[in-house]
Amino acid sequence: MKKESSWVKSTCAYCGVGCGIKSRINNNGQLDIKGDEEHPANKGKLCTKGLTLAETLINENRMLTPHILNKPVGWNEALDEAALQLQDVINHYGANAVAFYISGQLLTEDYYVINKLAKGFIGTANIDTNSRLCMSSAVAGHQRAFGEDCVAGCYDDLEAAEVVILTGSNLAWCHPVLFQRLKQAQKEHNTKIVVIDPRHTATCDIADLHLAITPGSDVALFNGLLSYLHNNNKFDQDYINAHTNNIEAALATALTQDTNVSQLTGISEEQLHTFYQLFANHPRTVTVYSQGVNQSVSGTDKVNAIINCHLATGRIGKLGATPFSITGQPNAMGGREVGGLATTLAAHLSFDRHDHWQLLSDFWQTDKLVTQPGLKAVDMFDAIAAGTIKAVWIIATNPAASLPNSNKINQALAQCPCVIVSDCVNDNDTLRHATIKLPAQGWSEKSGTVTNSERCISRQRRLLPTQGEAKPDWWIINQIANRMGFKDSFNYTNEAQIFAEHVALTSVNNHPNHTPRLLNLSGLSHLTEHDYDTLLPQQWPINGDGITHQRLFSDGVFPTKDGRACFIATPYHPLITQRSASYPLLLNTGRVRDQWHTMTRTGLAASLADHIQQPLISVHPTDANHYHINDNQLVTVTSHSGEAIFRVRITTDVSPKQTFIAIHWTQQNASTGSVCALIDEQCDPISGQPQYKATAIQLTPLTYTTDAILTTTKAVAFTDLPSSTALYWVCKKVKAGYQYCISSNLTPSTLEQILMMYFMHSTQHDLRAITHNSRRAVIFEHGRSIRSLLILPHDNHHHFTTSSNIIDHDINDLKVHQFLNGEDKLIDTDIVCVCKQITKQQLIDTIASNKVQDLSTLSCITTAGTGCGSCCTEIENLLNNNQD
Template identity: 45%
Template sequence: MIEAATDGVRTTCAYCGVGCGIVATRQGDRAARIQGDAAHPANHGRLCSKGTHLGETIGLEGRLLHPEIGGKRASWNKAIAHVARKFADTIAEHGPDSVAFYVSGQLLTEDYYVANKLMKGFIGSANIDTNSRLCMSSAVAGHIRAFGEDVVPASYEDFDVAQLIVLVGSNTAWCHPVVYQRIMAARAANGTKIVVIDPRRTETCQDADLHLPLKPGSDVALMNGLLAHCRAAGIVDEAFLSASVSTPEGFWDALEGCTPEATAEACDLPLESLRAFFDLFAANPRTITLFSQGINQSIRGTDQVNAIINVHLATGRIGKPGAAPFSITGQPNAMGGREVGGLASTLASHMDFAPENRDTVKRFWSSPAISPKPGLKAVDLFRSIREGRVKALWVMATNPAVSLPDAGLVRDALATCPFVAVSDCIADTDTTRFAHVKLPATGWSEKDGTVTNSDRWISRQRAIFPPAGEARHDWWIIAQVAQAMGWRDAFAYDSAADVYREHARLSAYENHGKRLFDLSHHAAITNAAYDAMEPARWGGAPFADGRFSTPDRKARLVPVTQIALQNTLPHYPMTLNNGRYRDQWHTMTRTGLSPRLSQHLREPMAEIHPMDARALGIADGDLVTVSTPSGSSVFRATLSDGQRRGEVFTPIHWTDRQSTGGRTGLLPRPLVDPHSGQPGFKNTPARVEKFAPEWRGFVIASALPDAIPAAYATRVRVQQGWLVEVAGDGDPAALAKALLPRGERIESMDAARGTLRVAVLDQGKLRAALYVTRSGGLPPREWLVAQLSLFEASTMELLAGRPASPAPDRGPIVCVCFDVGMNTIIEAIASQSLVTVEQIGAALNAGTNCGSCRPAIARLLADSPATGEPVPA
């Protein structure tokens, strides 16, 4: 398979749950050309900016290439034996619940399966949870409550025929760009209406027919009001309810007070906007409600999910083309992890811990000690580690020291845990720094197995390169530890295909139609057929026959009520929201390696409404401190009237490895949904204050030390090096001494203006430069960054911070795929009289690949004097 890579390997993207197919063609030892797979049903050849630039992230920089014990290189035999002995000794002394695994949607299904089997079936504890707990576990809980099984009852094809698409808590244009472009294509072909429900006016709102900027956390009130309106309007499907849905006594009575007026007040929405949404919903029976983290990441996330599902069940908008509630996942294999039981709250193959299910799985695995009950969910797991109840932890392919809420507590837990093993492909993360043992795992371009996307397509992940160094597949590492713990026969897998066959057999074992998840058609798949496997969707068209996975085959309407959420506190008068940037992924261990992906937004920004900023004395571009009861961090302020008053938004991506500021993970409270255990990231009481350092500046360098001694410092990758924004107090010359390498040094200082400029050259080539000011301006970054790539730099130009003959300023990058700047687009609009996004694409290529920049291009058109009004993207 690897030998064929030069001809192009069909594999699956490493990022979100859209599950795009990729064709990767090897170009040398560690380089590949990346294209979309036109034959893959998830994307039909399209890729977003992150997928397009995967080739920039597959080198060996930063890779963990050898096992380590106590920071020293070790053999695989010693590392495996050490992990097995530590876990076995801990279990022998303290019992099976004293150990835990924390795993990841970055794992392949085969990796997940072996980890789950070892913990739940052989160690005998369910203390295995996943970072998927942080993004979609409320959807899982809501599906199970309503349908009896965790089934997403929708497909991407439904977008093609929908009349109305409601996007709830999802910045789809940025977070799932390929899906967004499919929605836009449906709109162009069919006139599909689009409603966006989100407290922020995001890029996704650019093309919406209606945007409802509701109060954070008021989604239950909104959906209950919609359901009450549907009943009053006579569009409840009584026949479907009678045949296929169980309605609790008093369910409809509880909605009597959910009038449009009461709903508008609860959601802080204009009544006319609310009525417009209700009317659109009533008029368009083929409706998809697509929801994501804005719904799930709440301490009432499960109720919010069920409020959405209730509307679809009551109106019969489920199991039909173009009509479904649709949970879209954030990670590439969050769905695969759900299938095998990677959550602490599920057993395996969509089975829970009911006695009959435990008996079924126990017999199938020939298990010596099946777990008797659900295990600790993510937040509770790390709290238990901190309190000393869990004493051995194995973290796989994730970075909880950054991604979990109240990250300070998580770090305390990792620091005090007697034994921490980490399997990862990256050597130095915020989490591996706490590891007693590091186990080198294969990276995306080396992995071999399967993943399942948001609409249930199982796709092959195929290796482009052989494993780097001594890296091994996660399933192999786990199986070797299991064998060393004494369970040799049960974990004697020779290949990923062996694991997949067993997974498929378990899904069908004594199923008899009780669960839609059934891979019996793959139970005897051959190695050759596994290697050649085309994408295959399980579950068909779920619930098309009106039968669900409950004992009586009826779905359940789940009574849910809006509760008052404490989004502010006396010393924290604002509400913090957080989420993703368009071109970055999770904690940037992969996307942070790509210079192109770092061009769009190079700093962690705190988005604030201009009127709030004015009241706080904050100007656009100032530094601000965002504080919550859990911690504080410094961000760059950006003013946006797309924010609701009293609210602030920050990105999730920056870590201690990139920044002394921008650490959003420090801020959310560790409060969780009572049903799913999912943390409530989206509405944390917060305070914003201006941060006024004595000086500010930036550094460009071909290499940097690990630590940057500045009150504020954020680094991003650029061509041939790094760009670091810095600010602080005291003498900035100390920063120059700490950051700049040795070499030929040129320097300019203006004490009156408070400026310092230092450049270091090596045989005429720029190695690093520092630009600092106390009160004046700073030169543009782009031209200076480009000097790192030159063989000879002009000292006079470097000190001036600009070329002797000024070059055109292309402005901030809008289209990362084709490297097109804002000023370039504005100039083309004016000089060529361009009036549509398509015309700009034809002229500059901008917006013609992934399409995630099309809303931004449409805004530039709307602001152009030549057009004067919005143009659909």
Template identity: 45%
Template sequence: MNAVDPHLHATRTTCPYCGVGCGVLATPDGNGGAAIAGDPAHPANLGRLCSKGSALGETLSLDERLLHPMMRSDDGEMAQVAWGDALDHVAEGFQKVVAEHGPSAVAFYLSGQLLTEDYYVANKLMKGFLGSANVDTNSRLCMASSVAGHKRAFGADTVPGCYEDLDQADLLVLVGSNAAWCHPVLYQRMLANKQTRGARIVVIDPRRTDTVGDDDLFLGLKPGTDTALFSGLFAYLADNAALDRSYIDEHTSGFDDALVRARTIAGSVVATAKATGLDEIDVATFFQMFKATPRVVTLYSQGVNQSAQGTDKVNAILNCHLATGRIGKPGASPFSLTGQPNAMGGREVGGLANQLAAHMGFTPVDIDRVRRFWKAPHIATHEGLKAVQMFEAIGRGEIRVLWVMGTNPAVSLPDADAVRAALSKLDLFVVSENVRSNDTVNAGAHVLLPALAWGEKSGTVTNSERRVSRQRSFLRAPGEARPDWWALSEVAKRLGYGASFAYTSAAEIFREHAALSAFENNGNRDFDIGGLMKVSDEAFDTMAPVQWPVREGTTKPQARFFADGQFYANDRRARFIAPEAPELRTQVSIERPLRLNTGRVRDQWHTMTRTGLSPRLGQHIPEPFVDIHPDDAAQFGIVDGGHARLTTDYGECVLRVIVSERQQRGMLFAPIHWNDETAGFARVGGLVAPITDPFSGQPENKATPVAIVPAAFTQRGFVLSRIPLEMPFGVQWARVAVTGGVGYLLSDSTDVETWQNWLKPLLGDDAAEYEDVGQGVYRAVSFKDDGIETCLFIGPTEGALSWDAVKELFAAETVSDDQRRTLLSGKSADGAASAGPIVCACFGVGRNTICDAIAAGAGTAAEIGAKLKAGTNCGSCIPELKRLIATSEAEPDQQRKVAAS
């Protein structure tokens, strides 16, 4: 019997996507891939995974990986170099600029996808040894307002509750959170609570998202009016004997001033309805539900945080929980749903420019404490620049060296074109990445450092409920990829700080991080994992998920904070905050009559550098789009299924149109994921105004004034290729991962001859072509080794073909003679019907297959699941299954239109 490869066993690790922090079982296949399953022993997910997590095994290819250090030569070309040469160049660049311009001229821009150990070393090097606090992170774009709100109210950035509260609450209030798509594992826990315990769900959002449907009440408020709604609730609670007076008197301050302000903003049901645009009955119903339900969890996410008044919105919510004492109790707390896998870990180590490590701030006492612990020679003494301001300073030439790690600011930051222009001005621009190419790399990086990717790196992450979990490697490091903490430490050594950065493992860094959390703490700081500071390498390797605090000498876990009324301000009291009256800082006009709201879709993640590699995840929504209400579509001549050009004061893009009554009048919605690597003219970040919250520095991503006009194209089509291709100039395209290669969905007005000339160099000796000049149709396929190498189908928009049958043949190793003969028709050789666009990404179930099951008698989502498995994993497709059932009596085309909307 052959010996079993010892590496081919299941490794317990955590998912690299959202802040739920799901446990994953990864079993390598011996060929660079892995089988992925949810870890039933992990308390965050108990075995469930969302569609993105389920498809992780499809994202492990090395095809687009950065595997060696690269440096840009004088002629502008990137060339492979030795690690030593790259690190020397980075260290010399930092040293030179600090010497000539001071420490404020250098900066790091980090990511919530870094491990805590990477984050810790970066923060220590910049803030402790280079002497600058210009360390910020893309977490600034997703949860900074929650951090600021927590600190104002609690004296510390503390999440009071835990996931068990979702099981125990009797009322779940979701504010600005499309949890059904963005946090589906947690949303399924909420639905299970509703089904088993009768919990009620309220959804508060300008959009009727897929989280609406299982709700008991939907409040489709006007954009930016969350503060008015919760100010009205605060006043209502005070006026209807619903306050916990003993809790307020003994454990809080600022109540009277905050209540006075709430009354001026929205002091009654009528005033609240007027301020928010809601129906008075709905407002009164919500207020009564909150008043009458002791166990309430209010969950909020990007719809609250990503606002120029995000911090005030957070504090308006916290005020209501403090006023009723519903905090830190089973089933009763405010809860921030974090967007990234390690945004919490970054907060713990001071990854934000206004923090020091271990939840300490830039106070004289904290600065001195961290200085002594690190033995730091040049510790920063004041806050650094937050993300948007950091890139504005780069544009002004005030920051001259930037090191970006694991994020794509040229896409994700607001006013992204200005960000690109700023990056081109840097004296030294370093990028640590695991992909060879993205928009930020292509913005003029001077040095590329190959970082480990998920599956290769090892360390810790912290999820939304403060639970520290291990991310473990189960794949060998490819090429010359190295941990981010290693590259940082090597630069630190070259700068003369080697004794303080002589790390040999992630475990060693973790122990130091844990020790700092306990250093002179004595219970005065919330973040404390001192009980883990002596963990051995072996114990670190096997460490089970653990929720902080883990104070030295204690064994009993602490799942919640603040039920005892002990907070982290100097007087140990919580603060009621009097928010400003809600006011959008940008105004619509004749030129910009609508507002642009940006966000996420179900199966994609950030700028698609990982999810974009999965064929499954690209099939539900394959193209960038804009949602618009029918009334607005009619007013501006926009047609469902067509294209539209969106223009703001900062940029423009062209997107496919979905006309939907689920979208609010006066508002457009467009997702953030597509960029210059994955689409043409679809970078939504380039449209967003760079307006930020005055307390958190978080950008307003939900209300940029925008104009919309039709964008007409005469042709539609697609390309399938084994390798990425560059599309002809001016073509609207979207790149989609397909089995065996890449696909491009096309819209343009180019003549057939242009396409023929573009394709000609790609056609080999074995090719087939079809052309109808009169109809403007051209189709061509190139074969190699009995399989399809490249194909192009282009024709009139109204006669566009589905690409499903062609994709199926493209994925096959060989194509038969019969299949060749029918290939150019775009139809299956055996007459099999197309499964249609994927609805259930977890199991790859198409819309047409689901509609057939409905026609055959499946009348509920559960019955569809029993037949097809659709909806039985993460459940994020269940709302669409229900819409398909609801429209089953409609015509098929209308049915599909409703489902897509």
């Protein structure tokens, strides 16, 4: 038996909270993971996704070797070919015919090197990041108000505030660790919580006030707040006079719609008054905003409307008083620091200032530095579709699944002559178009730094050996840069050297005489490689004295030419949609609790698949009745851009005429469950961020005759089946392999014949059974059951799955007998507590049989809620709904 290794500190792979973890290899050679009690972001807490990181570290779907045109090759051949193709495009069509699309999954060192190569040496600004889809409106809003993209507050402000406003943020599911901190603050300090969201989300369960605003009306709501503060003498006039500009224009714009706020937002006058009083009468107020604000055609104005209210009351960067942007990716902030967006230069330098451009040109010692911003993400892929961009290098992201109008994105990539993709996975929607595939290290293998939502820089450390021939992203970029003739400027041998260069750039001419940038890491200028390896989490700015700063702008000084913040006039514009008689419903999108992005990582953890197992569309009962739709029924959802199929969840969490679909499903895990096939390409004119929250759609109920459940130890390819076989299928991970739920218009016998022919054949033996209402089969190889099949007539009112425990090394005859004879229990699984694998029905039964009335008692009996705590509000709802 192997000896356990010592604990190594690193950071979680998921959201922008940036939780610290501790990891070690246990006696069984597996990775143990727990929260780092000393990390300031999470103080030892982790959510379900963080706790199950070790489950995702499997060989499934790993890219292990480079490929050219889907044929495996050596690294030298792949790198030579990539460099040759990029150079050939530049020689024939110019540098702007080359583009790069990168990711908040990259480490800061990777981000820095690719940005330097593109903007500084190839000479193209056509490099953008998937942070464009998440946080670019916040970036633009910060730049307009503060002069620099800076988050003023810190997580401790959530615990110090008297009032916390969550707008466009389902904190309970998207940033669970912060939600737990806020919930605890509410319990200890009676913090008042306001949630602004068209939907009723899990976050609303702790809200003192839920404002279910009309989608897209945030600007009207916060303009109304600014007017209220003015009309009730709640402005901090001394602060405004000393530290700001342009209050007159912003206030005049807000006052023009002052009397119509209730009508525009759909919020009653009573609720508006309650909200405005809470803000006005509590100096310690934090406003948290996230994707629900940013992902809009008016996202930048929404951000500035929020900031205007904080500037008017002097609540910027003070204890428990600040606007606070929460990022969606683990290094979205780090990417912004090094200029990952097409509209920015490295180190918070600006295209708008010649002295900034000259500083960077001199620092990099290049005469090719771009002078103008490049194409933002949507525009970039439009240029690929138009053929003006001939080569694109995509790194650590999946635009074919995540950009709006994904059908168009797939068509653009399919016709692009050169599509280089660096990734750690071997197959996703984007990789299917790759002409060159380069295997990159994944989380647990790579090393570098990330910056979280509160500007805290943390080390992400190597925990496990690298699989196959994968390499660090910075190494791949470095090698191609060398082959393109830039060896003198790309001679890095480790990530510590890149970080040192990044630190040095933030320090150059960054002092009071040059309108200082707050992004200043000069206090880290003397780090040795050992110091870098042992770097502790710390927030920037880190000036020459080595002192870090939790909050920014506390002194009222801003990184603008005159040191003042700027109010921005934010006129309200009604939501631009293409709703009509043909497309009468409005689609909102977002995340679910236990999945992340396109499930490249979370989809490998069986325990994370149980909470929400399929791509669902939430529909209000009124609309379900109008369309004659039952719960769990399949529907075709159609927009101006495309169509997809989803299973219906009837709920009052959405309002009439509004729907909701999660973003996570792709061509790898569902036949037609990608929501981005529906999303229109409307973008914020300032930030270029797409509007994911308001797409006009219609619903068409689907009729079908047969359901099937195929459970298998290895993934299967449904593309091999005749097109008429499956109307719909979806895949989820189970402990023994994968489970596919299939809906078909074929008869049970015909469906059985096809599935047996393609997936259920064996050189060993199989057992089959036909009962009065089902057809069943189990396939064996070497004494092990490797696949099972269950086919049932479709039931309009229920959607069932079955236990996967007959696919197992140690399966016994009794379990097989029970399955084949229909004696196993078909279950409508609904896991509430993922950490402890406790179902909804178990909790309901325990509440009833033990007459449980409180969470602590229920948790003591069942252990539910004693893991990460993300499920506690859901459990409390069950308690409230099941009391006598």
